[in-house]
Each structure stands twice: as structure tokens, then as C-alpha cells.
Amino acid sequence: MRLGRPIFNSDGQILVGYQYELSQSVINKLQKMGIDYLHIEDAQTDDIIIEDLIREETRVNLRSSLLHILDRVASTSYDPKTANGQLFKLCSKSVSMVIDDLQHQDTIMLMNMNVFQSNAYDQHFIQKAVNVCVYATKLGMVEGYTGEDLDTLSLSALLHDIGNLKVPREILMKRSLLTPFEYAEIKKHTEYGFKLLKDEAGIPITVAHVAMQHHERINGTGYPHGLKGDEIHPFAQWVGMIDTYDSLTHPRAHREAVLPHQAIEILYGGAGTLYDINKVRQFRNRVALFPLGLSVELNSGETGIVSKVNTDFKHRPVIRVLRNPYGEPLKQPYEIDLSRHLNVMIARVGEAVGSK
Structure with missing residues (x-):
């Protein structure tokens, strides 16, 4: 290959x-x-055109900004009051580039970046920040946010987890179950994020509130303050829901990832109690859970790739089947539309051999 x-x-x-x-x-x-x-x-899939949501130039800018944040904010000597707006200077251009790139995109298809970070901690922080930022920015556009509101939502999503940089890395990357003390320490990242951002020159105070509130839930069961319903800023509700989806669909030190459609089911399970149901619906309707070119295995044992995203059923794409259940290549690959064959399900994503 x-x-x-x-x-x-x-x-x-x-x-x-x-x-x-x-x-x-x-x-x-x-x-x-x-x-x-x-x-x-692959000659069998060359006709499937995969377009990136954001340009490589934008990705490089985002990576550079976030790596600088990692270096500066993680330092024990970092003081927002004397930082002269460093965070805002680093992130404002990145946010503008993301917004420009997404202006003409309709469906969100976001894959992990093909990029190697310096270590697992950096990789996790950068990947999550970028993913949540792109999802939130596009959904904000769908909601009709423009100008300063859209800038603030995008910046809030990019920096929502900045407080984690003040949590000991050994706790964040721990592979076994957390102790009550360790879990309490992780929960403090919302307050750490608020304190970092509220005094940062150029950063809107809403961005600090989103960092504080993105783990609040509309029935009052979230943290740190147990806010309910409209007490939670709408931006924090968006970012909190997207943050949950991204966390579920990516492996963590202590657990495996779940499939995208399973993550949506989990969000729907909390719709009306944990998350605003209209926001969950917008997310499901706009995000292609299985992006073009993604390798999948069906419940029949056959394997192939996503060849088309159905506009009205984004969670049920068209699959180009390339191998039979025994792993043997098909002489004549064929396509199956999962929106028309409801008994066929995606059982696994990715391939051990590392294809698309």
C-alpha cells in the first residue's frame, strides 16, 4: 500500500x-x-474524493497555537494578568481561519489529523481542541451565529479544556480507575480554566464561562456548580455536548472508543435531561458520523469503505464492499446503501492493516 x-x-x-x-x-x-x-x-476507490474541512495551512496554524499554549500555560510561572493577551494573540488568527474554511461546508466530516504530536498528552489535548472547535464552529453557523458571537463560540470551543493543563498529567493519563481524590482533581479543570481565561486580555468573559460550565448539565447533575437549564450559557451547552461526543469516539487511557452511532445514541439517551434535545438533533443532522473513505466492517463480516454520505440519513451511509467475510478481495466490488438495508449495520471502523 x-x-x-x-x-x-x-x-x-x-x-x-x-x-x-x-x-x-x-x-x-x-x-x-x-x-x-x-x-x-487504491484503484478501487480512486473515484471517492475526500475533501478536508479545513486547509492544511489552518491545521498547521492550530497546531502551532496549541503547542505554544501547552508550553506557556502549563508553566507554574504563567500569570494571565501579566501575559499581555498572549492566548488571544495565539488563537484569534486560528479561529478566523477555521471560520473562513467552514463558510462553504454543509456536512461535517472530521477525521483525526494525520499528525504525530510530541507525546500522548499533547496529542490528546490538541486533537480534542481542534475537533470540538471545528464541530462547534460549523454548528454555530447552522444556528445563525455570525460576527462576534461566532468568533466567541469558536474560541470558547478551542479553549474549553485549557484548565486541564493545570491538572497533573499522571492523573489525566492514568490507565486504571481513578480514585475519588483523583476524580475530584480532574473536575477542578473547569475552575482552573475559568481562572486562566477571565483575566486574559482580549479574551471575552463568555469564553471563561464556557470553560467553567461545559460539564454542567441541564438537569443540574453536572459540575462544578450544578447549574440547570438556562442557567448554563448556550455556548457551554453546545461545547459540553460536542466534548462528550468527541470523548466517547476516541480512546482514552482507561477505556476504548465507542462507534460514532453508539455515541449519538448515548447523547440521545441524555437528550432532555443532560443535553438540549434540539442541539442533539442538529448535531445528528449535520455531522457525517462515518466520513467518506473510512474503512468499516459490516455485521455480515464483509469489509469496505464509506463511498457516499446520505444527505437525509448521515448515520446510514453507502458502503463500497471490497472483501467478503473471509477477508478475500472481491473481483467485482459492489455498493450497499445502509439507508435502504436497515438490517445491515456497521460493526467496526478501521482496519488492522491501516487502510483508509
């Missing part, structure tokens, strides 16, 4: 080049680096 797209390091430089011939040892190394998806050249 040859790479269909290059893989970048944290500075935006090419780590593995376009059309590089992959071996199993190289794939194993990339997996250890935390790269979950690869784009592979």
Missing part, C-alpha cells in the same frame, strides 16, 4: 511523504505514535 496523503509532524513538516510504500513495521510505528487513520491509494 502507498500513502494517499502525507503525514505531518507537530510543526507541520512532512513526517511520511505522499505515495510512501508502507510496510507492516511502519504501520505499527505509526499506530504507536497515535495515528489512527491513513489515506491509502
